[in-house]
Amino acid sequence: MKKIYFYNTLTKRKEEFIPLKDDTVGMYVCGITPYDSTHLGHARCYVVFDALRRFLKTVYKVKYVQNFTDIDDKIIAKSRSENVDWKEVSSKFIREYYRDIRRLGVEDADFAPKVSENIPEVIQAVAKLIENGFAYVLDGDVYYRVAKFRNYGRLSGRKTEELLPGARVEPDKRKESSLDFALWKKSVDDEPGWKSPWGRGRPGWHIECSVMSMKFIGETLDIHGGGQDLIFPHHENEIAQSEALTGKIFSRFWLHNGFVTVKNEKMSKSLKNFFRLADVLEKFSPSAIRFYLLSQHYRKPLDFSVSSLEEAEKNVERITRVLEEPAGAVVSKAEKDEADRIYEDFIAALCDDFNTPVAYSHFFSMLKLFNRSRLGYIKGRIEEMDKILNFLNLEKKDKKSPLPESEILRRINQRASARKSGDFGTADRIRDELLKKGIILEDTLRGTKWRVK
């Protein structure tokens, strides 16, 4: 078995990955806050970690947890502006998330907990942090005492002294330090809230991930993943909370994916340059979108453009077309060896910090090998690769034929007769006519095939 290496944000280098518990990987990925539509940036994160999960599954069992932060200030704000219950807001966007992300071949998490359904556990954790001196109550709010946690800033490479003066947010004068963050927020008026020892309130932003990952996986995770924008403060704060609670390492590996960018700028609300996944799905096939999202190394930025999606669409079409060819059963040792070698290279690329671009290059080598030999064994190897990449079996571009099939077949028959009698002028005219209407004809050994342009 090949050794697996991942770049660990915590140590800032590649490290060999071995799960804590012999054969099972505990993996937690920060899910969405369902206050708005899923966009391409989210899609990248979840497709990347889905592929990673599938890759790990070739060697280990994987317990994959991805949460929904379904109570939060942005959700409250949305519920006010839309004049609906906060629960309606979050459930609507959770539904949308599943509807769209599943089309990209993302398997549901083993556990997909919602904060609102884990309030007792949150309260318990907050109470314990107060008890051991890592948190303090301030008029219904509870804050984490950052100064008490020695390793604060290790993940994001920041020092607390540097963070203090640079804080651009208006400091809350009541807090002991501007770095202290809310574990529990007091709810006033009609804000949603739950009864707690500190009064009616709701969880602060970071506590849910600490609580739910530990509940479903355990005190120490093998892998914690998410977008690079979560490194600070979200993941830094998760570490502070969790390790203050357990005294154990919270996550052994921290994996962060790069942003989806538009003209090299991060996709974000304020720049109004974000693309809803649902909208992208209108224009491009799920298969091509997934192919595209995995085409770049996960830690690098991925620039979104129409032409890059079009290229992906073209690639997926070509791959599909090639794999539709019938495959023979007899395989020589030389061919089998070559296919096995390419497959090993493919896996080796993924073992090296999940290098999907290099894995793709081996995928194409295998495709070429299949095209030369047309062997079922090699096709099987390709399908095995796709157990990880998982774009082959997704919906392809829906190409509606501009003409009824019977009409196309009638013209093909006419052309066949013309060709038989050597009337190539007529044959070519028929082919050109169909091409103008968007039908491509291809003469093969097994007769004439047609497809939509």
Next chain:
RNA sequence: GGUGGCGUACCCAAGUAGCAAGGGAGCGGUCUGCAAAACCGCCAUUCGUCGGUGCAAAUCCGACCGCCACCUCCA
């Protein structure tokens, strides 16, 4: 201002010391009546610029130029 990252062919993109993967586009060939598809071949003496270290650098060091991200909600 602090911290981190990036700059490789027409485009996308691997590679972090030993003669520059892969995909798209383009060009030539094979096949075909001709095409298409597929296959074969070609396509960066060069890796932002300038210096330095090394037998050897896209890869290490230094300076400079350009771009981006985080430090504030964010996948």
